[in-house]
Amino acid sequence: MKNRVVGERVARIGIRDKVTGHARYAADLEIKNALVLKVFRSPVAHGRVKKVMTEKAAALEGVAGVFTAADIPGENLYGIINRDQTVLASEKVRFVGDPVALVAAETEEIAEAALKAIEAEITPLPALFDPADAMAPDAPAIHEKGNILFTRKVARGDIEKGFADSDLIIEETYETRMLEHAYLEPEAGVAYRDETGCVVLLVTTQNPHADHAQLVPILNVAPDRLRVIQTETGGGFGGKLDISVQPFLALAAYLLKRPVRMVYSREESFMASAKRHPLKIRMKTGASREGKLLAMESEITADTGAYGSYGIAVATRSAVHATGPYNVPNVSVISRAVYTNNNWCGAMRGFGVPQIAIAHESQMDKLAQRLGLDPITFRLKNAFENGSVTPTGQRLEASVGIRETLKKIRPYYQTFRKEIEANPSRRYDGVRHGVGVASMWYGIGNTGHPNPSSAQMEVDRDGVVTLYTGAADIGQGSDTVLVQIAAETLGLPYERIRLVRADTTLTTDAGATSASRQTYISGRAVQEAALEIKRILTEKAAGLLKVPANMVACEDGVFFPQFREFQKIPFEEVARAGLKKGEKIRGEGVFNPETTSLDPETGQGTPYSTYAYASQVSLVAVDEVTGQVTVKRTVSAHDVGKAVNPANVEGQIFSGVAMGIGMGLFEQFYPNKTKSFDTYLIPTAMDMPEITPIIIEVPEPTGPFGAKGVGEPALIPTAPAILNAVHDATGRWVHQIPADLETIRELISEQEGG
Amino acid sequence: MSIPHFRYIAPQTLEEAIGLLRMAKESGKRARVLAGGTDLMVQLRAHEITPDVVIDISGIKRLSRVDRMGNEIQIGPLVTHASLATLDLIREYAGVLSEAARTVGSPQIRNLGTLGGNIVNASPAADTIPALVILDARLALRGPEGERILPITDFFKGPYQTVIEKDELLTGVIIPLPSLNGRAVFLKLARRKAVAIARMNLACMLYYDRQKEIFEWVRLCVGSSTPKPVRMTQAEKVLVGNAYTDDVLQEAGRAAAEQMVALSGFRSSTAYKKPVVGDLVIRAVHLAVEKG
Incomplete structure (x- = not known):
């Protein structure tokens, strides 16, 4: 039977409100008599907190409260994977911006004045800004357990033999930069105590249930005394997975029993929020004369800054993805996340994979060039297929679309080549063109950890269908996709389904909106819940129609026996049949994709149950005078399993290309220097190329309607394809991002100088 | 905040x-x-x-006028970048200023930001200033004692520093109608294509006599590279009276680079800017000559 809702470009839920400016984000919420919260932050990168004097601030008229670590009722400790971060510094501060004291005041101006009146006695300690220094044996410890947060090893085959058998070995060191997420909406929220005394938070977030779980021990309250509701969220990209304003809002509302609000300025957001881990990657790759990859060895160092956040996930993901989507029989990777006194780094679209892809895709092009193969042919010789075994020993059984993505971009690659050859650079134009290819693979969901989602559906006597999901739609479109899956499963028009989402009191845990997992995992949970409803209603309809249940179908909200479509019963009639007043039909779905934990010594295991694949080709122009790289065309082919909403998938691809251009060409966050968008440059509409998205659907049997994910994959091949295109244009390899004006001009000059 | x-x-x-x-x-x-x-x-x-x-001062209507007065155009300081980019009078007689204004910020900034503000703020990276310099613009300043008029190059003391008195207001920008045979080019180099502060910007106007095969006259100004805006006189001298050849262009580029370093000293950005300013001068001269 043909899908009627899944696969359609239905209009996004809530899109009219967003486009017309009516959508209400946390900062738009008006709340009467709310106090304004501000945080006093550490001015030093590393120090021991001796004394925090708040009396003068507290005495100011209009200040309702000034809090320090001593005021926290529960545990002053949080962290999404490893708990190492304090809400308010008690003993130590570890980066410039570490929170020390919290002010609640009647107005923003009073709150600012109170911050100025706080005096903190902090004894500076030696600060470390380079992971290499932090790993030195005599380095001062930033955390008690030492400066190496985590080490992940992946070992398979015989690495020595692999290199001994190789005819060609390429070794290089690559460096990526600390990056800011640059979501449109800075961190914001409001909180109050409801009539029962329950603390209610309305906050921008990627995971209300994880926020709740982290806040309960901080407040030391029963779980039902705290409720977190996700507000309309203006982007997250991983940066709203960690709690930010949440503990401050919860603490002040709880202790002062008054409504509170907190909105970060852009400067505070830059200073206080997580960043993308900068990675240093040494990679050595060996291949046979015939072009078969034989060995890959890599050492990866991630600067996680002052706190762990998602550092462990980044170290692991970069290690398990380090080969790229290629068969490599002999692999040895060691990946470390290291503490420094830089801004702390956490989750950001791709968890280390966009960084490692720069290394493996540069290596692929270098090998291809030396072997005399074009980049697509070389990749096809090595790309995964059904039955391939990954570096963690996982046998890929289904939905391996990498070869399809390469085949689909090939004609564009050839066209771009011909265009360049037909238009050689003219005198004084100073522009050289180049074409670059890059591929990627990306495991959907958390790495080697269970990451279940759950959903409920109910139908009442009026036939009103409600879907309950804990999944936070942060702008990526999960509301729409989940409703499409529910509607398709039930045979209902898309508009018929009411959605209740991301409220810890009304919905159950769906896990984070991260790791490109909501369509695949929460989508499947929703499908399971809908299937249960469908089973109940089908049996009821079979009874009413007096046919066996397997003869009953439902389309567009009407039940009918197959081959006797004239005998129709509307959905609501079936729903009502036999239901007493107040009774509802309920369905529940849970999905937890099959994973196993990775062996600590070898990394062997099943980190993910499925992977997304992509290949991209970019045409760039390099101005040899200014060093400016302009991306002219990008064609991006993504195997998403099934595009539940093709418009959403394309939106992700466009945004991934935009973000990748920033990563590859412009962006670099300097700790303690970069304050705002004044100096942190992200691409504008004018910097965007013409983008051709190509959707490839190699179904994933465990996914809803075959779907996987695309959120992070969309970004990953972009920067590597640009860097490979720059090489094609200039003959120079770029080993560090961003490929900015100075870097490219210097590379070209070196070449001209000899 | x-x-x-x-x-x-x-x-x-x-x-x-x-x-x-x-x-x-x-x-x-x-x-x-x-x-x-x-x-x-x-x-x-x-x-x-x-x-x-x-x-x-945004309510003072007479400050947003653009008028042609004899052999001059007078531009009010409240004229926005968006207007400079689109007004026929400016495009016809001061096209290089239109081009420069078109590169400022974004549509939103161009709709609000004014020519007077761009001048008085005196950022070394201001996009309109190199264009005004090669157009030989003069500025009218009004104070309690009356009006004074000075060449734009006399207005700046250094980055964000000008000679304007605390009780003076910039009331007009006066541009003499340029000779009709000149060809002008504006180049902006920035890290991205919009909402970007110029890493360097360059305005060039020249007349190349194709019969005599010589540069008859040349005016060059490079922004974001010297403490205050000046004409690149050394490069101009190299070009004037000479033919359009590789050697002459290269020599002009070198002269511009040397003048920039002489005026700004050696800074951290010089390693990049020195070779680039020379090459950009060559590119601008080439583009201006190509225009006919």
Whole structure:
């Protein structure tokens, strides 16, 4: 039977409100008599907190409260994977911006004045800004357990033999930069105590249930005394997975029993929020004369800054993805996340994979060039297929679309080549063109950890269908996709389904909106819940129609026996049949994709149950005078399993290309220097190329309607394809991002100088 | 972050505005003039300035006029970048200024930001200034004592420093109609294609006599590379009287680079800017000659 809702470009839920400016984000919420919260932050990168004097601030008229670590009722400790971060510094501060004291005041101006009146006695300690220094044996410890947060090893085959058998070995060191997420909406929220005394938070977030779980021990309250509701969220990209304003809002509302609000300025957001881990990657790759990859060895160092956040996930993901989507029989990777006194780094679209892809895709092009193969042919010789075994020993059984993505971009690659050859650079134009290819693979969901989602559906006597999901739609479109899956499963028009989402009191845990997992995992949970409803209603309809249940179908909200479509019963009639007043039909779905934990010594295991694949080709122009790289065309082919909403998938691809251009060409966050968008440059509409998205659907049997994910994959091949295109244009390899004006001009000059 | 408190006054006439500036000066109050606000609001929010009074001149209608008066065009300081980019009078007689204005910020900034603000803010990266320099623009300043007119190159003392008095207002930009045979080019180099501060910008106007095969005259100004805007006279000298050849162009590029370093000293950005300024001068001259 043909899908009627899944696969359609239905209009996004809530899109009219967003486009017309009516959508209400946390900062738009008006709340009467709310106090304004501000945080006093550490001015030093590393120090021991001796004394925090708040009396003068507290005495100011209009200040309702000034809090320090001593005021926290529960545990002053949080962290999404490893708990190492304090809400308010008690003993130590570890980066410039570490929170020390919290002010609640009647107005923003009073709150600012109170911050100025706080005096903190902090004894500076030696600060470390380079992971290499932090790993030195005599380095001062930033955390008690030492400066190496985590080490992940992946070992398979015989690495020595692999290199001994190789005819060609390429070794290089690559460096990526600390990056800011640059979501449109800075961190914001409001909180109050409801009539029962329950603390209610309305906050921008990627995971209300994880926020709740982290806040309960901080407040030391029963779980039902705290409720977190996700507000309309203006982007997250991983940066709203960690709690930010949440503990401050919860603490002040709880202790002062008054409504509170907190909105970060852009400067505070830059200073206080997580960043993308900068990675240093040494990679050595060996291949046979015939072009078969034989060995890959890599050492990866991630600067996680002052706190762990998602550092462990980044170290692991970069290690398990380090080969790229290629068969490599002999692999040895060691990946470390290291503490420094830089801004702390956490989750950001791709968890280390966009960084490692720069290394493996540069290596692929270098090998291809030396072997005399074009980049697509070389990749096809090595790309995964059904039955391939990954570096963690996982046998890929289904939905391996990498070869399809390469085949689909090939004609564009050839066209771009011909265009360049037909238009050689003219005198004084100073522009050289180049074409670059890059591929990627990306495991959907958390790495080697269970990451279940759950959903409920109910139908009442009026036939009103409600879907309950804990999944936070942060702008990526999960509301729409989940409703499409529910509607398709039930045979209902898309508009018929009411959605209740991301409220810890009304919905159950769906896990984070991260790791490109909501369509695949929460989508499947929703499908399971809908299937249960469908089973109940089908049996009821079979009874009413007096046919066996397997003869009953439902389309567009009407039940009918197959081959006797004239005998129709509307959905609501079936729903009502036999239901007493107040009774509802309920369905529940849970999905937890099959994973196993990775062996600590070898990394062997099943980190993910499925992977997304992509290949991209970019045409760039390099101005040899200014060093400016302009991306002219990008064609991006993504195997998403099934595009539940093709418009959403394309939106992700466009945004991934935009973000990748920033990563590859412009962006670099300097700790303690970069304050705002004044100096942190992200691409504008004018910097965007013409983008051709190509959707490839190699179904994933465990996914809803075959779907996987695309959120992070969309970004990953972009920067590597640009860097490979720059090489094609200039003959120079770029080993560090961003490929900015100075870097490219210097590379070209070196070449001209000899 | 909240912006500092100040008194806000919006005079409707020039005389009123200058009177307010004088009063502020005499009473020792810090006054700031608000036109489009695209620089001022940023400085206020960052608490870089804490004025006692902000005088909003955006309601003074006569300051947004553009007129042709004989052999000159007079541009009011409140004329926005968006207007400079689109007005026929400017495009016809000061096309290079239109081109420069078109590269400023974004549509939103161009709709608010004014020519006068761009000049008085005196950022070394201001996009309109190199264009005004090669157009031989003069500035009219009005104070309590009356008006004075000075060449634009005499207006700047250094980065963000000008000769304007506390009680003076920029009231007009006067551009002599350029000779008809000149060809002009504006180049902007920035890290991205919009909402970008110039890493370097360059305005060039010249006449190349194809019969005689010589540069008859050349005017060059490079922004964001010298402490205050100046003509690249050494490069101009290399070109004038010579033919359009590789050697001459290369020599002009070298001369521009040397003049830039002589004026700015060796800075961290010089390693990049020195070779690039030379090559950009070559590119601009080439493009201007190509125009016919």
